[in-house]
Amino acid sequence: xxxxxxxxxxxxxxxxxxxxxELQKEVLTEDKFTEPVKYVAxxxxxxxxxxxxxxxxxxxxxxxxxxxxxxxxxxxxxxFPYIPGFLSFREIPAVLDALEKINTIPDIILCDGQGIAHxxxxxxxxxxxxxIDKPTIGVAKSLLIGKHQEVPQxxxxxxxxxxKSETIGAVLRTRSNVKPVYVSSGHRISLxxxxxxxxxxxxxxxxxxxxxxxxxxxxxx
DNA sequence: GCGACAG
DNA sequence: ATCTTGTCGC
Numbered sequence: 001x002x003x004x005x006x007x008x009x010x011x012x013x014x015x016x017x018x019x020x021x022e023l024q025k026e027v028l029t030e031d032k033f034t035e036p037v038k039y040v041a042x043x044x045x046x047x048x049x050x051x052x053x054x055x056x057x058x059x060x061x062x063x064x065x066x067x068x069x070x071x072x073x074x075x076x077x078x079x080f081p082y083i084p085g086f087l088s089f090r091e092i093p094a095v096l097d098a099l100e101k102i103n104t105i106p107d108i109i110l111c112d113g114q115g116i117a118h119x120x121x122x123x124x125x126x127x128x129x130x131x132i133d134k135p136t137i138g139v140a141k142s143l144l145i146g147k148h149q150e151v152p153q154x155x156x157x158x159x160x161x162x163x164k165s166e167t168i169g170a171v172l173r174t175r176s177n178v179k180p181v182y183v184s185s186g187h188r189i190s191l192x193x194x195x196x197x198x199x200x201x202x203x204x205x206x207x208x209x210x211x212x213x214x215x216x217x218x219x220x221x
Numbered sequence: 222g223c224g225a226c227a228g
Numbered sequence: 229a230t231c232t233t234g235t236c237g238c
Contacts, residue, residue, distance in 0.1 A: 113228065
Protein backbone atom coordinates (compact mmCIF):
# COMPACT_ATOMS: atom_id res chain seq x y z
CA UNK A 1 0.00 0.00 0.00
CA UNK A 2 1.05 3.57 -0.65
CA UNK A 3 1.93 5.75 2.33
CA UNK A 4 2.36 9.51 2.42
CA UNK A 5 5.19 10.99 4.45
CA UNK A 6 3.46 13.11 7.08
CA UNK A 7 6.43 14.33 9.10
CA UNK A 8 10.06 13.82 9.99
CA UNK A 9 11.00 11.01 12.41
CA UNK A 10 14.36 12.32 13.53
CA UNK A 11 13.06 14.36 16.43
CA UNK A 12 13.64 15.47 19.99
CA UNK A 13 10.92 14.58 22.49
CA UNK A 14 9.73 18.19 22.64
CA UNK A 15 9.35 18.25 18.85
CA UNK A 16 7.59 14.88 18.97
CA UNK A 17 5.20 16.26 21.56
CA UNK A 18 4.23 19.13 19.26
CA UNK A 19 3.59 16.69 16.42
CA UNK A 20 1.39 14.58 18.69
CA UNK A 21 -0.70 17.61 19.56
CA GLU A 22 -1.07 18.46 15.87
CA LEU A 23 -1.98 14.94 14.70
CA GLN A 24 -4.40 14.47 17.59
CA LYS A 25 -6.67 17.07 15.98
CA GLU A 26 -7.17 14.65 13.08
CA VAL A 27 -8.13 11.61 15.15
CA LEU A 28 -11.68 10.37 14.60
CA THR A 29 -13.41 8.46 17.39
CA GLU A 30 -16.50 7.66 15.36
CA ASP A 31 -17.05 4.73 13.02
CA LYS A 32 -15.94 5.88 9.63
CA PHE A 33 -15.18 2.86 7.52
CA THR A 34 -17.07 0.61 5.15
CA GLU A 35 -18.42 -2.79 6.05
CA PRO A 36 -18.38 -5.65 5.58
CA VAL A 37 -14.81 -5.95 6.84
CA LYS A 38 -12.96 -8.50 4.72
CA TYR A 39 -9.41 -8.15 6.09
CA VAL A 40 -7.95 -7.30 9.47
CA ALA A 41 -4.25 -6.84 10.12
CA UNK A 42 -1.97 -7.12 13.10
CA UNK A 43 1.44 -5.56 13.66
CA UNK A 44 4.19 -6.69 15.99
CA UNK A 45 7.67 -5.40 16.75
CA UNK A 46 10.87 -7.11 17.63
CA UNK A 47 14.40 -5.86 18.22
CA UNK A 48 17.85 -7.22 17.46
CA UNK A 49 21.42 -6.38 18.34
CA UNK A 50 20.69 -4.83 21.71
CA UNK A 51 17.78 -2.90 20.28
CA UNK A 52 19.80 -1.14 17.60
CA UNK A 53 17.77 -2.86 14.87
CA UNK A 54 13.95 -2.71 14.69
CA UNK A 55 11.98 -5.51 13.11
CA UNK A 56 8.31 -5.05 12.18
CA UNK A 57 5.96 -7.80 11.05
CA UNK A 58 2.52 -7.34 9.54
CA UNK A 59 -0.04 -10.14 9.22
CA UNK A 60 -3.18 -9.65 7.15
CA UNK A 61 -5.97 -12.10 7.99
CA UNK A 62 -9.29 -12.69 6.27
CA UNK A 63 -12.31 -11.73 8.37
CA UNK A 64 -14.22 -13.24 10.08
CA UNK A 65 -12.50 -16.58 9.46
CA UNK A 66 -9.07 -15.21 10.52
CA UNK A 67 -6.90 -17.08 8.03
CA UNK A 68 -3.49 -15.71 7.09
CA UNK A 69 -3.82 -13.90 3.78
CA UNK A 70 -0.54 -12.03 3.45
CA UNK A 71 2.51 -11.15 5.50
CA UNK A 72 5.57 -8.94 5.42
CA UNK A 73 8.59 -8.14 7.54
CA UNK A 74 10.82 -5.07 7.53
CA UNK A 75 14.04 -4.20 9.34
CA UNK A 76 15.72 -0.88 9.85
CA UNK A 77 18.03 0.84 12.31
CA UNK A 78 16.33 1.97 15.52
CA UNK A 79 16.57 5.74 15.86
CA PHE A 80 14.30 6.66 18.74
CA PRO A 81 14.55 5.35 22.34
CA TYR A 82 11.65 3.89 24.28
CA ILE A 83 10.05 6.68 26.27
CA PRO A 84 6.59 6.13 27.79
CA GLY A 85 4.21 8.35 25.84
CA PHE A 86 6.40 8.35 22.72
CA LEU A 87 6.35 4.71 21.69
CA SER A 88 5.08 5.46 18.19
CA PHE A 89 8.18 7.44 17.25
CA ARG A 90 10.27 4.36 17.97
CA GLU A 91 8.09 1.77 16.24
CA ILE A 92 6.12 3.31 13.40
CA PRO A 93 8.98 3.84 10.90
CA ALA A 94 9.61 0.09 10.59
CA VAL A 95 5.86 -0.61 10.60
CA LEU A 96 5.40 1.71 7.61
CA ASP A 97 8.16 -0.14 5.76
CA ALA A 98 6.34 -3.42 6.33
CA LEU A 99 2.95 -1.99 5.35
CA GLU A 100 4.31 -0.60 2.08
CA LYS A 101 5.15 -4.14 0.98
CA ILE A 102 1.61 -5.38 1.42
CA ASN A 103 -0.87 -5.70 -1.43
CA THR A 104 -3.97 -6.72 0.50
CA ILE A 105 -5.25 -3.50 2.03
CA PRO A 106 -6.63 -4.29 5.50
CA ASP A 107 -9.96 -2.76 6.51
CA ILE A 108 -8.91 -2.49 10.15
CA ILE A 109 -5.49 -2.69 11.80
CA LEU A 110 -5.03 -3.85 15.39
CA CYS A 111 -2.00 -2.24 17.01
CA ASP A 112 0.15 -3.48 19.85
CA GLY A 113 -0.22 -0.55 22.26
CA GLN A 114 -2.66 2.18 23.21
CA GLY A 115 -4.91 4.23 20.96
CA ILE A 116 -6.62 7.23 22.54
CA ALA A 117 -5.70 5.96 26.02
CA HIS A 118 -2.63 8.17 26.01
CA UNK A 119 -1.58 11.33 27.95
CA UNK A 120 -2.16 13.45 24.84
CA UNK A 121 -4.72 11.08 23.27
CA UNK A 122 -2.35 9.95 20.53
CA UNK A 123 -1.07 6.48 21.28
CA UNK A 124 0.60 4.41 18.56
CA UNK A 125 -2.72 3.20 17.13
CA UNK A 126 -3.95 6.78 16.59
CA UNK A 127 -0.62 7.93 15.22
CA UNK A 128 -0.48 5.11 12.69
CA UNK A 129 -4.15 5.48 11.81
CA UNK A 130 -3.86 9.19 11.04
CA UNK A 131 -0.71 8.72 8.97
CA ILE A 132 -2.18 6.05 6.72
CA ASP A 133 -5.78 7.25 7.14
CA LYS A 134 -7.06 3.79 8.02
CA PRO A 135 -9.22 2.41 10.85
CA THR A 136 -6.99 1.31 13.74
CA ILE A 137 -7.58 -0.12 17.21
CA GLY A 138 -5.22 0.00 20.15
CA VAL A 139 -4.89 -3.28 22.05
CA ALA A 140 -2.33 -2.99 24.84
CA LYS A 141 -1.18 -5.69 27.23
CA SER A 142 -0.64 -3.28 30.10
CA LEU A 143 -1.83 0.09 31.37
CA LEU A 144 -0.28 3.42 30.45
CA ILE A 145 -2.73 5.85 32.04
CA GLY A 146 -6.24 5.76 33.51
CA LYS A 147 -8.14 3.97 36.25
CA HIS A 148 -10.88 1.36 36.23
CA GLN A 149 -13.02 -0.94 38.32
CA GLU A 150 -12.30 -4.66 38.60
CA VAL A 151 -13.39 -6.53 35.48
CA PRO A 152 -15.59 -9.63 35.91
CA GLN A 153 -13.68 -12.84 35.17
CA UNK A 154 -15.97 -13.86 32.32
CA UNK A 155 -14.79 -13.45 28.73
CA UNK A 156 -16.45 -10.50 27.05
CA UNK A 157 -16.94 -8.40 30.18
CA UNK A 158 -15.28 -5.01 30.41
CA UNK A 159 -15.01 -1.81 32.40
CA UNK A 160 -14.48 1.71 31.10
CA UNK A 161 -10.96 3.12 31.39
CA UNK A 162 -11.17 6.63 32.85
CA UNK A 163 -8.68 9.48 32.73
CA LYS A 164 -9.50 13.02 33.84
CA SER A 165 -13.17 12.01 34.12
CA GLU A 166 -13.13 10.98 30.48
CA THR A 167 -13.69 7.48 29.05
CA ILE A 168 -10.57 6.79 27.03
CA GLY A 169 -10.92 3.06 26.48
CA ALA A 170 -12.03 -0.28 27.89
CA VAL A 171 -10.35 -2.91 30.03
CA LEU A 172 -11.58 -6.02 28.26
CA ARG A 173 -11.53 -9.65 29.34
CA THR A 174 -10.75 -11.51 26.12
CA ARG A 175 -10.47 -14.83 27.95
CA SER A 176 -12.04 -16.00 31.21
CA ASN A 177 -9.80 -15.90 34.28
CA VAL A 178 -6.96 -14.33 32.31
CA LYS A 179 -5.45 -10.85 32.63
CA PRO A 180 -7.51 -8.36 30.58
CA VAL A 181 -6.28 -6.19 27.69
CA TYR A 182 -6.63 -2.44 27.24
CA VAL A 183 -8.67 -1.48 24.18
CA SER A 184 -9.04 2.05 22.84
CA SER A 185 -9.99 3.80 19.62
CA GLY A 186 -7.13 4.36 17.25
CA HIS A 187 -8.68 6.16 14.30
CA ARG A 188 -11.99 6.05 12.42
CA ILE A 189 -13.59 3.66 14.94
CA SER A 190 -15.66 4.03 18.11
CA LEU A 191 -14.94 2.24 21.37
CA UNK A 192 -18.02 -0.05 21.19
CA UNK A 193 -17.12 -1.11 17.67
CA UNK A 194 -13.46 -1.55 18.61
CA UNK A 195 -14.43 -3.85 21.48
CA UNK A 196 -16.62 -5.85 19.11
CA UNK A 197 -13.87 -6.39 16.56
CA UNK A 198 -11.26 -7.21 19.18
CA UNK A 199 -13.53 -9.93 20.57
CA UNK A 200 -14.22 -11.28 17.10
CA UNK A 201 -10.48 -11.48 16.48
CA UNK A 202 -9.90 -13.28 19.78
CA UNK A 203 -11.53 -16.73 19.48
CA UNK A 204 -9.19 -18.61 21.74
CA UNK A 205 -6.33 -16.73 23.35
CA UNK A 206 -5.83 -13.54 25.32
CA UNK A 207 -4.43 -11.58 22.38
CA UNK A 208 -6.06 -11.15 18.95
CA UNK A 209 -5.08 -13.69 16.28
CA UNK A 210 -3.76 -10.79 14.24
CA UNK A 211 -1.09 -9.81 16.72
CA UNK A 212 -0.36 -13.43 17.64
CA UNK A 213 0.39 -14.33 14.05
CA UNK A 214 2.40 -11.17 13.48
CA UNK A 215 4.35 -12.08 16.60
CA UNK A 216 5.23 -15.50 15.24
CA UNK A 217 6.42 -13.96 11.98
CA UNK A 218 8.59 -11.49 13.83
CA UNK A 219 10.07 -14.22 15.99
CA UNK A 220 10.72 -16.73 13.20
CA UNK A 221 13.29 -14.42 11.71
C1' DG B 222 9.16 17.06 44.59
C1' DC B 223 7.39 11.95 44.21
C1' DG B 224 5.59 8.12 41.80
C1' DA B 225 3.94 6.00 37.30
C1' DC B 226 5.35 4.72 33.05
C1' DA B 227 2.30 1.16 26.05
C1' DG B 228 6.77 -1.79 23.93
C1' DA C 229 11.04 -5.11 23.96
C1' DT C 230 14.75 -8.68 25.78
C1' DC C 231 17.52 -12.10 28.89
C1' DT C 232 15.42 -17.59 29.87
C1' DT C 233 13.40 -23.72 32.16
C1' DG C 234 10.61 -25.67 34.33
C1' DT C 235 6.29 -25.71 36.34
C1' DC C 236 1.47 -24.93 38.25
C1' DG C 237 -3.38 -25.01 36.78
C1' DC C 238 -7.55 -25.39 33.79
